[in-house]
Amino acid sequence: MTQSELYKYVTAYFQATMPAPKTELHYNSPFQLLVAVRLSAQCTDKRINMVTPALFERFPDARAMYGVEFDELLPYIKSVSYPNSKCRDLLAMAKMIVDDFGGEVPEDIEGLQRLPGVGPKTANVVASVLYGAKVIPVDTHVFRVSARIGLTVNAKTPIQAEKQLEAGFDESIRNLAHHWLLLHGRYVCKARKPLCDKCGLSEQCIMHNWASAEC
Numbered sequence: 293m294t295q296s297e298l299y300k301y302v303t304a305y306f307q308a309t310m311p312a313p314k315t316e317l318h319y320n321s322p323f324q325l326l327v328a329v330r331l332s333a334q335c336t337d338k339r340i341n342m343v344t345p346a347l348f349e350r351f352p353d354a355r356a357m358y359g360v361e362f363d364e365l366l367p368y369i370k371s372v373s374y375p376n377s378k379c380r381d382l383l384a385m386a387k388m389i390v391d392d393f394g395g396e397v398p399e400d401i402e403g404l405q406r407l408p409g410v411g412p413k414t415a416n417v418v419a420s421v422l423y424g425a426k427v428i429p430v431d432t433h434v435f436r437v438s439a440r441i442g443l444t445v446n447a448k449t450p451i452q453a454e455k456q457l458e459a460g461f462d463e464s465i466r467n468l469a470h471h472w473l474l475l476h477g478r479y480v481c482k483a484r485k486p487l488c489d490k491c492g493l494s495e496q497c498i499m500h501n502w503a504s505a506e507c
């Protein structure tokens with residue numbers, strides 16, 4: 293199977309099994325998604341969804357978080373990873389959104405990346421989920437799954453993987469592809485013990501076929 297055929301095969305599989313994938317983070321506005329994505333770095337969505345109800349009730353938007361003291365915000369997020377740096381980022385982010393963007397989350401990747409604590413991956417995730425940006429943010433799940441299936445070849449960094457994936461998946465489905473690979477990695481193609489016997493991609497998966505041949 294050529295790379296192009298592999299991409300078509302994977303696309304067809306996910307279109308049939310996961311036609312409308314969504315982020316598992318809970319949010320009710322662009323600001324809340326941005327906060328949730330920033331908090332989710334090196335933390336689980338499950339944990340983030342445990343802390344955001346109280347956080348968003350007290351600080352529903354950037355104006356509500358504007359000018360708040362560090363010690364007032366920290367208790368709401370103290371159970372997530374790296375709470376101190378994330379707390380500083382959220383406060384600075386809320387300030388810039390109000391001061392520079394009229395209280396609204398910017399809609400373009402360049403504007404998003406100007407916000408404190410928002411790197412390329414966070415900006416791409418937010419732009420993809422909210423605005424359907426034609427990008428494929430690569431997190432640890434996407435990186436691992438893509439390499440195992442064979443969608444990426446010798447990609448050493450998330451940026452290299454992102455370029456290969458964006459070249460392989462049609463523009464119209466790139467924002468779906470991010471969720472497909474992420475959710476497949478979270479629930480099936482797990483890091484330590486991939487559930488190959490439950491995986492519908494096993495017939496063409498490079499890693500699975502290689503491992504089977506070794507046995």
Ligand code: SF4
Nearest residue numbers: 481488491494497500
């Ligand atoms: S066959 Fe196994 S290694 Fe390949 S994608 Fe499926 S779960 Fe992952």
